[in-house]
Amino acid sequence: MIDLRSDTVTKPTAAMRQAMATADVGDDVYGEDPTINQLELRAARILGKEAALFLPTGTMGNTIAIKLHTEHGQEVICESRAHILNYELSMMAWFAGCVARAIHAERGLLTWRQIEPEIRKLGPHCAPTGLIEIENTTNMAGGCVYPLAQIREIAEGAHAHNLKVHMDGARVFNAAAALGCTVAEIVAPVDSVMFCLSKGLGAPVGSMLAGTRNEMDRGRLLRKRLGGGMRQAGVLAAAGLIALEQMPARLAEDHQHAKALAAALSGCPGVKVESPVETNIVIADVGKSKLTAAAFSESMRQRGILFNPISPTKIRMVTHMDVSAADVNTSIAAINEALHA
Numbered sequence: 575m576i577d578l579r580s581d582t583v584t585k586p587t588a589a590m591r592q593a594m595a596t597a598d599v600g601d602d603v604y605g606e607d608p609t610i611n612q613l614e615l616r617a618a619r620i621l622g623k624e625a626a627l628f629l630p631t632g633t634m635g636n637t638i639a640i641k642l643h644t645e646h647g648q649e650v651i652c653e654s655r656a657h658i659l660n661y662e663l664s665m666m667a668w669f670a671g672c673v674a675r676a677i678h679a680e681r682g683l684l685t686w687r688q689i690e691p692e693i694r695k696l697g698p699h700c701a702p703t704g705l706i707e708i709e710n711t712t713n714m715a716g717g718c719v720y721p722l723a724q725i726r727e728i729a730e731g732a733h734a735h736n737l738k739v740h741m742d743g744a745r746v747f748n749a750a751a752a753l754g755c756t757v758a759e760i761v762a763p764v765d766s767v768m769f770c771l772s773k774g775l776g777a778p779v780g781s782m783l784a785g786t787r788n789e790m791d792r793g794r795l796l797r798k799r800l801g802g803g804m805r806q807a808g809v810l811a812a813a814g815l816i817a818l819e820q821m822p823a824r825l826a827e828d829h830q831h832a833k834a835l836a837a838a839l840s841g842c843p844g845v846k847v848e849s850p851v852e853t854n855i856v857i858a859d860v861g862k863s864k865l866t867a868a869a870f871s872e873s874m875r876q877r878g879i880l881f882n883p884i885s886p887t888k889i890r891m892v893t894h895m896d897v898s899a900a901d902v903n904t905s906i907a908a909i910n911e912a913l914h915a
């Protein structure tokens with residue numbers, strides 16, 4: 575099977591499995607796991623932040639960040655398709671006591687012009703804004719990338735209102751590959767950032783949260799409260815170190831593959847690819863083609879290719895390191911067979 579459902583399906587490489595088998599470990603709740611300590615230092619260095627925290631999932635990273643920056647009864651401004659709003663079981667309400675103030679933005683990319691009018695002060699009717707969250711790349715808006723100037727403008731505006739900005743950078747390394755800049759340049763203006771080791775970077779488990787030393791010290795306690803105090807998790811961090819240091823260099827290949835899939839889809843009658851494909855995610859509307867999203871996905875499954883319908887008319891395909899150039903060609907041939915009359 576060629577699995578285009580998500581980049582979460584990537585399996586650890588031989589080098590990762592080798593590093594996991596030989597990792598130096600200790601009890602991380604005592605701060606004594608040398609491999610986790612090394613991963614946290616490396617991640618902080620690469621992101622240009624004071625400190626970083628190793629976490630089992632990205633959801634836990636976003637949950638901790640929202641709790642760090644807000645108080646109960648506040649609003650979190652985010653885009654309407656945001657992962658924190660739609661795919662994290664209302665963690666901002668469950669753990670931080672906050673509600674989302676969702677704004678719909680073209681390609682999922684918020685602008686300061688859209689955000690500023692939605693900032694609220696505490697009043698007889700209004701809950702105050704506690705945090706601004708941006709997602710980079712935008713998962714359900716087609717893997718779009720925030721231009722650096724747009725992030726800077728949002729952060730400057732937010733800070734002038736005494737508000738923090740958290741970046742859900744699950745795929746921020748894809749954003750850096752697309753822009754040809756460093757991840758540190760992308761996240762410099764924001765106060766905290768979460769990214770996933772377990773997606774395009776190929777680690778079996780793990781995400782990182784980065785920010786100030788003080789925030790990460792408080793974050794460590796919140797991680798424990800959420801049941802994320804792991805022990806000899808250096809076996810996971812060992813794979814994470816390889817994901818962090820060696821895997822970003824190959825992400826551009828996934829982006830080329832996604833562009834090739836998008837071009838094939840665009841060439842089929844009645845199919846519209848949502849936004850120009852910049853990274854490893856393709857969202858296409860097949861509503862005017864001969865198949866519904868579910869029927870298209872089923873017909874491709876029978877040809878050995880997996881991806882998910884995300885609405886009655888839309889499908890999403892995600893490329894990653896376990897999808898080869900040959901797999902992309904096979905997928906393109908199958909797309910043409912399934913969708914041409």
Ligand SMILES: *Cc1c(COP(=O)(O)O)cnc(C)c1O
Nearest residue numbers: 631632633634657709713742744
């Ligand atoms: C995958 C993802 C997360 C975190 O997901 P986990 O499965 O909890 O690791 C957060 N935000 C975005 C945009 C994602 O794609």
